Amino acid sequence: MTDKKGSKANKQDNFSEWYSQICGETGAKLVDLRYDVQGFIVHRPWSMRVLRKIYSFFEEEVEKDNHEPMLFPTVIPEEHLLKEKEHAGFTPEVFWVEYAGDKKLEKRLALRPTGETQIYPLYSLWIRSYNDLPLKGYQSRITTFRNEMTTRPFLRGREFMFFETHDVFETHDEAVSQIKKDLIMMKNTIRDKLKIPFLFFQRPKWDVFKGADETFTSDSILPDGKRIQVSSTHDLGHNFAKAFNVQFVGKDGKRSYAFQTCFGPGIWRIFGTMIAIHGDDQGLMLPFCVAPVQVVIIPITFVKDPEASKKVLELSKKLESELKNLNYSVLVDLTNKTPGFKFNEWEMKGVPIRIEIGPRDLEQNQVTVSARTSKEKLAVKINELKNKLPELAEQNDKVLEETAIKYFKDNIKNAKTLDEVKSIIKDHRGFVRIPFCSVMLDGKKCAEKLKTETNGVDVCGFLFEKEEKLASSDTCAVCGKKATKIVYAAKSV
RNA sequence: GGGGCUGUGGGGUAGCUUGGUUUAUCCUUAUCGGCUUGGGACCGAUAGACCCCGGUUCAAAUCCGGGCAGCCUCACCA
Secondary structure, eight states: OOOOOOOOOOOOOOOOOHHHHHEEEEETEEEEEEETTTTTEOOOHHHHHHHHHHHHHHHHHHHHOOOOOOOOEEEEEEEHHHHHHHHHHHOOOOOEEEETTTEEEEEEEEEEEESSHHHHHHHHHHHHHBGGGGGGEEEEEEEOOOOSOOBTTTTSSSEEEEEEEEESSSSSHHHHHHHHHHHHHHHHIIITTTOOOOEEEEOOOOGOOOOOOOEEEEEEOTTTOEEEEEEEEEETTOOOOOOOTTTOOTTTTTTOOEEEEEEEEOOHHHHHHHHHHHHHHBBBOOOGGSSSSSSSEOOOOOTTOOHHHHHHHHHHHHHHHHHHHOOOOOOEOOSSSSSSHHHHHHHOOOOEEEEEHHHOOOOOOEEEEEEEEEOEEEEGGGHHHHHHHHHHHHHHHHHHHHHHHHHHHEEEESOOOOOHHHHHHHTTTTTEEEESSSSSGGGHHHHHHHHHHHTEEEEEEESSOOOOOTTTTOOOOOOOOOEEEEEEEEOOO
């Protein structure tokens, strides 16, 4: 905490500073914060490359699930936003466009926050009958809104990377099964590919998204023990359908309102969470599948030995093209820096595998290989390299995964009483699993009391995937009445 | 939105308390040349800064007010 500016922060003791540094000029150069508009940041190439991959994972997933791509405009007419406010009851804080040149617009336009109010008026036109259902669309884009006071790269912004699906169904059962699919998509992407552990919650009734009947979120834990929400799915019931007149004619010939859901993985936050969870004091650590450079080759040459140096470069280039043919993303670092500088540089960037090639290796007909996740340098015979790489890639990811899962599990604790919650949260933060009286509106009082007495611990929700068993003797950790649910509570980002 | 801290070449900083020999320190960086490369090499030359607006003063990087931006923290949170 007392770190002077300019000194290097360490992740364990000073997560916030560490995170700021790794994002910036002295770190992996992910962003440039010198754009001078609060909450609007410049994405530099290294972050863009990873973010685009994350986008592509979700695009693939939702397309497999029969969603079609769409792109709606950047602006929304005011009356559409107001309509939502009337019916669904929430007002986003948006940026307004009021002028074109020096001419004031007749009706002002909002820079889009989320898609509901821009998409559903059109859905209302597109859907005529049950034959048009289910309708499943998505868009990948940037969004803006300004109700976050404190901004941080990838975790909170006023403009950020966004992804949203908007689905329309005939029946509520279909909507529920879509929510389950959304959960599976989160598992396939962030857990399996990015190695980010999370829990999928149904939020308590008093804390659903305004305009939704139920809200579901994927929540993970940052290294400072705070909970971060990385996706949300809303069961919108008929609320928006009524506001925007999304109806269909059924088989029975009657008009009915449709059931809607929307799903939004937070692309930015997922990236930020991945940086935070996997990184160490040397820099980023990237899962193999998202690394912009998966294998970096560092040739080590000597002026005094031009012949060996020439061979080193030849071998470097040969391996580069061979590995490229095997679909690895490879880079030979030919810059005029010392090897030590390059090692540090690529470690900071999180490149999973490094190959060093020097004269000493040549003599042995080998290369020196190491994974970002281990300090170990391995001598690998050149003809065995192709077999060794997949193994190393897998090992790299396995270390990331196991470390992340261990941290996650260690930060879920059980408590039976308010005092236990307090003492746990003091040392561990993370999630506390507690028996709770009610997740319906009547539980709100206990949630508020919990929050006040613990200095900010929120009830995040209860597991959606499985009903967790309560002992018949279990009582609410706050009020002592009979418990009806196990809930998870945590301090939030 | 509250509280605290901060803003000096591209990056990191010294100087600010107590206004004036400051020609603004050092490191890094960039360019050129030389030398060099197995964990952030070295030498030489060159380049490059007091966030913006206002105030106090003979005099402001330094003090005061405001703005903008960043960091930390609390609150909020689609």
